[in-house]
Each structure stands twice: as structure tokens, then as C-alpha cells.
Amino acid sequence: MWRRHCLRAVIACVALVADLAHCSEPTIIVHCGLLLSVPGQAPQERRTLLIRDSRIESVHEGYLDASALDVDESFELIDLSRQFVLPGLIDLHVHLTSETEPGEALRVVTRDAADLALAARYHARETVEAGFTTVLDLGTARPQHAEALRALQSAVARNLVIGPRILTAASPISTPGMSRTGRFAPDVRSAVGSDGVCSGPQDCAREVREQVAAGADVINFYSSGSLGDVQMVEQAMTDDEIRAVVQTAHALGRKVIADGHTAVAVNAALRAGADIIDTAPWADEQSFSLMKRQGAFLEPHLYAFVVSVQELRSGSVSVPDSVDSPVVARLRGVLAKPFAAQFAHERGVQLAYGSDTGIVHHGDNAGELLQLVRIGLTPMQAIEVATRNSAAAIGLAGEIGSIEGGKRADLIATDRNPLDNIEALRHVTFAMRDGHVLKHQ
Numbered sequence: 001m002w003r004r005h006c007l008r009a010v011i012a013c014v015a016l017v018a019d020l021a022h023c024s025e026p027t028i029i030v031h032c033g034l035l036l037s038v039p040g041q042a043p044q045e046r047r048t049l050l051i052r053d054s055r056i057e058s059v060h061e062g063y064l065d066a067s068a069l070d071v072d073e074s075f076e077l078i079d080l081s082r083q084f085v086l087p088g089l090i091d092l093h094v095h096l097t098s099e100t101e102p103g104e105a106l107r108v109v110t111r112d113a114a115d116l117a118l119a120a121r122y123h124a125r126e127t128v129e130a131g132f133t134t135v136l137d138l139g140t141a142r143p144q145h146a147e148a149l150r151a152l153q154s155a156v157a158r159n160l161v162i163g164p165r166i167l168t169a170a171s172p173i174s175t176p177g178m179s180r181t182g183r184f185a186p187d188v189r190s191a192v193g194s195d196g197v198c199s200g201p202q203d204c205a206r207e208v209r210e211q212v213a214a215g216a217d218v219i220n221f222y223s224s225g226s227l228g229d230v231q232m233v234e235q236a237m238t239d240d241e242i243r244a245v246v247q248t249a250h251a252l253g254r255k256v257i258a259d260g261h262t263a264v265a266v267n268a269a270l271r272a273g274a275d276i277i278d279t280a281p282w283a284d285e286q287s288f289s290l291m292k293r294q295g296a297f298l299e300p301h302l303y304a305f306v307v308s309v310q311e312l313r314s315g316s317v318s319v320p321d322s323v324d325s326p327v328v329a330r331l332r333g334v335l336a337k338p339f340a341a342q343f344a345h346e347r348g349v350q351l352a353y354g355s356d357t358g359i360v361h362h363g364d365n366a367g368e369l370l371q372l373v374r375i376g377l378t379p380m381q382a383i384e385v386a387t388r389n390s391a392a393a394i395g396l397a398g399e400i401g402s403i404e405g406g407k408r409a410d411l412i413a414t415d416r417n418p419l420d421n422i423e424a425l426r427h428v429t430f431a432m433r434d435g436h437v438l439k440h441q
Helices: 002-023 104-109 113-129 143-157 186-192 201-213 239-251 263-272 285-294 302-314 326-335 340-346 367-374 379-393 422-426
Strands: 027-035 044-052 055-061 075-087 089-094 132-137 165-168 218-222 255-262 276-282 297-299 411-414 428-433 436-440
Touching: 075 379, 075 428, 089 379, 113 132, 113 143, 113 428, 113 436, 132 428, 143 165, 201 218, 201 239, 218 239, 239 255, 239 263, 255 263, 263 276, 263 285, 276 285, 276 340, 285 340, 297 340, 297 379, 302 326, 302 367, 367 379, 367 422, 379 422
Parallel strands: 027 075, 089 132, 132 165, 218 255, 255 276, 276 297
Antiparallel strands: 027 044, 044 055, 075 411, 411 428, 428 436
16 A cells, blocks of 8 residues: 555656746747748748747847847857758647558557557647647547547647647547548457548537547548548538537637548538548539638648658558458549649648648658649748648637747757758758757757
8 A cells, every 4th residue: 555655646746846837938039040930921040039938029130149138047058150040840730659561450459548649749749849849630430549639639748758749639529430540340349440430410419519528629521431432432521410510629728620522422521511621632622712702711731642652552551352442542633633732822822831741751741842832832831821821720820830929939949941942851950849849850
């Protein structure tokens, strides 16, 4: 018994020390060689940032010292005077518990939440070291994955592990058979199960409440079948079910992401008021018109399509049937014509940023930036998508997405100017989240 009490005391002390460390964050002065404070506006030379209590307190011209800033407490000086500094990047489509390795689909029956939390911790570090200081994990419809993410989210928030700020969708909401969790024998399926499944408007409203109770910061639902299905369902939820999901989520103060591929599914989600449309390779003119009119964002994760086809060609991943399967043909068909996101951008639709890591390798999140430039965005516009746009898409424009007074101290740096070559953002040398330095080469 006394051992149990001692263990509890030790755990309480560790938690207290961690909390005290979090409260006594040092004042930080950062000298920036070239500062892109607000993406979309011209960068400024020789700037000084004053950071207190995890936030940007002020931005100053020139390289100022502590006395000029009226800093009389202890402080830390970070010299980035030879680097390009910009806001931390934001990725609204990651799967931190998943890996792009053979046998991944079967690991659902061999790994528990603790296994997944450790894997996700490793991927989180790769992600923040790639310059992404905020991510949204869109879930896998497996309850142990959602449990692992909740643990990691808490640990990162308390600075017990290195990683980006993590938002979660808990488990994506789907109708029976549409959870995108793979196919298993009935007895295995009954044991493994799929989380977030609902049928009918009332049941789907209930499921939204369940995911919010489970910690969902954003609600994600599948409006169409999967690109990986041999026979893909065009619309996986009824209009009434979609409205129930969106209206309930909004009533609970949550943004809604509709993950769908076909125009009919995309347009049904937009008519219901979805905030972000994910994927949408076959969106049509009505889709773009609805997005623009409603101020919805399109998050297309183009790079995931490119990577998927490359891996199919190399034979590093397997697909149903043969190389002539509908899945392969579908993926190749997406790449055979301009991306829908290109048409959306040309029509003034707001784009948000998502890499789909878990399909793409963790740490390669910046590959999407290159694809955005290839479809016609300037490097500045691509950076805006991965900062200000994505912050606005999830309702955090007042907290992140730019380096301004009052916002969270999320910033990264590169040796080269990404406005000259977006490839520079694949080589981040410094990363800070909430005033905590997580990478400094």
C-alpha cells in the first residue's frame, strides 16, 4: 500500500514540476535577418521580436537589446540574423498514428493505444522539425487511435514531449460500410469495430456529440466513398444526415470538414454549410461557386496523389486486384488532368493546407507547398495557404498564422528565402511553438 502512495506522490510531483516549468517561461528576444511577419505582405529586414509568456509581445525595427526593450528580467537571446523567419506552418490533414509501410492495415489488430501513442510521438517530432507548428489529425475511425492522440495532445500541450500543437477530429463520422477502415472477416470486424458510425439524421447528430465529448476540436465526416474502394460510392450520406452533422457541430462550436471526392458529395456538404472541403478531385463549377459564396475552404492534399501514384509504380504499396484495378485507374485519372484545386484557385476559392501524412511520409509535409506552386500559386500565396488561410479555416486567425503582437509565438526559419524558391521550406533550421524552441541547428 505504501508503495502505491509513494508512486502517486512521485507522479504528482512530476506533474507539479512540469506545470511550474510551463508557468516560468523566460522572456525571449529574437533577432530576425528577414522577417515575413504577415504572409501576403512584403518581408522586412532586421527585425526584433519580444516574446513573453508564449506570445509575441511586440515586433521592432532593427536589432534591439534588452535595455532598449525595457527588459530587466532574465531573458534568452536567439540570433536568427542570417535567416529568413516566418510563421509556423499549419497542416490540416495528418494521421500521426499511421505509417506508410507494408502491413499497416493489419496493425489495427496488433497494436493498442499505447503502441500508437509512441509511434505518434515519433511522427509528431518529425512534423514539427519540418516546420509545422500546428496540425489537425483527422483520425482513422479506430477508437484506440483517438485515445492515443488525446494522450499525445495533452503531453505536447504540457511540453512533456516535442511536437506541434495538435488539434484532433477524434474519429471521422461515417455511415455503415463507409468508415474507410479496411475489410476484415466478420468475426475480426466485430472485435476491432469502427468508431464514429451512424445511420439516420438523429443518430448522426448523436455521433457528433459523442466525438465532441471524446475531445474533437473539429468534426470530420466522409461525404463520399473512398478513392481506395474498388466500387466508390458517390455520396455516402443522405442530405438529411449531412445537415444533421453540420448543424450539430456548429451548435457545439466546431468547424466541419467534409471529406469527399465527387461533385455530388461535395455540393451536398456545401449546401449543408460545411466549412472545409477535403480532397474533392472531381469538384465542378457548382462546387467552386458554392465555396466562394459561402467562404468555404478547399483542402486538396495534391501531394498525396502524386506520392500514391509514385508508390504504385514502384510496387512499394499494394492495391486491390491488379495494376489495372479501378483504384489505380482512378488515381492515374486524377493526375492525367489539371487538379481541381487549380481551377478553384483561378476562381478565387480559398485554399487551406493539408499534406495527408500517413499516406505521405511524416516529415515530408512541405511537399504540398511545391504542388501548390506547380498549379499556379506564387511562393507567397502558397505560404499564405499554409499559414493565414489555414488558421482562418479552423477559426484560429486571432491566435496563429502570422507573427504579430498578441499572437502565439510560433515561428520557423530557413537559411534561404522561400519566396525565391519554395523548396527552401523543405529545409527548416529553426522551429518554435508557444515560445518553446523545438529545433535549432
